[in-house]
Amino acid sequence: MPPVARLGWLGALTIGIALFVVDERVMVDTANPNFVPSVILLGAAVVPVAFVLFVAERRLPYDVPAGVVFTAALLGGVIGTVTAGLLEYDTLRRLGVLPMLAVAVIEEAAKLVVPLAIVVFTRYRRPADGVLVGVASGAGFAALETMGYAFVALVRSHGSLITLDNVLLLRGLLAPAGHMAWTGATAAALWIAFRTGRWLRFGLVFVLAVVLHAAWDSIGTLTGYALIATVSLLFLGALTHRTATATAQ
Template sequence: MWIAMMALSASLIFMMEMVGNRAVMPAAFFYGAAAGPAALLLAIHDRTRIGDSVPGTTLVGMFLFGGGVALLLGGYFDALLISEKDNPTILRVGWIEEAAKFVPLLAVALTGAHLTKPAGVALGLSCATGFAIMESMSYAWKSIRHDSAVEAGMVLFMRGLTTPFSHLAWTGLVCAVAFGVWQTRRRVVLTSAVTAAFAAAAVLHSLNDGLLILDLPGGVKLFFPVVAAVSYWLFHRATRDLEKATLSETAPSSA
């Protein structure tokens, strides 16, 4: 899926450069921005089947409106609390955006609906996907130079490689821990485990952005793949029990 969507995005950009038809630019940016998140969602569902735990309309709603609300809140507080992109205040972005993505999820949890770990992870990934796609598209638009979208295509390619190990992993980690606790307690409650998971996601998010944006020595920037690997490892570890549950449900019964 990732290869097919990135190839379609690149083909649309190539066609734009060849014939000058800019009408397809939004589609080119959407396919490029969605490639990484969509491929990861497919892989996670194939491993855990969490997409079956929530009605499809609810997942679509969280993708469209949860992601949009998160972008609204994150964009507002980013502008309010971050001075300049090359300033150390960029390290606040993880705390801001992880909180913004969690607001729509918390709103659903407080209703008492879908208060299970599989449902929470599915909803969290849907919200993070909506946020990540729209954020990637905004970066692509900023990268347009002299009516050329080639640089924007490169931005989308790089974000397609990294986004699955960032926004989706961070929000998925927080939801796996939080909804796991809430499923056991049968209510929304703040515990040390939930707080630790959120803090870990926020710190990893801030480190990710700091390594990408701040003017740091070249050797320090090599830690970016380490942050991505740790982010996904923590998410995968937090959702291993969902995979085991799926295997036990699909295993044939002995006669």
């Protein structure tokens, strides 16, 4: 892939940010609440979309087409958030308390529903495909979850745009190091397990993703987020590198 083509993610990020800024300024200048949905959509989706493109443009032996990646993002987001929300609600209703670890297990499993269906029912079995499909599924989940948090924050703050921007900025920037990294890594391990039969390794990767997720949900400091983000991205990078080795086997 030529160098210019590998910078498509940067173009998408730049254009997306520009559209978000213009959209928000028009909303503020016109005081028109009709712009709120598009502002939330752009704020939640720009960084996840750019990161999916970044991963897709790496020099890995992908076989999965763009249509399947888009489907993984869309269905992974919708099915993942709905499944996680329903299971978390049922658990809360029965137990009264939902520990962070239980939330992490539910959400990490929910995000794998669509990737699992893809690896089982399609012919896209290259380990690198797992990385891209997993990152896409995590992107869809992260974007929809951020939209939900942003809307709730806007309502609870009685329309405070500063509050809305803070939620979109924090969750948008950290999305690649959160849901996208965890699901990308676990999906990569899932694809490798289907290829090599190393299911114990997949289980260990899933447990590590759950631990990172639970730690993320339990920490409320920027330093803590930065530390877990670094570990999560290194985690994804290590599994991505492993896909090249698995392909060569």
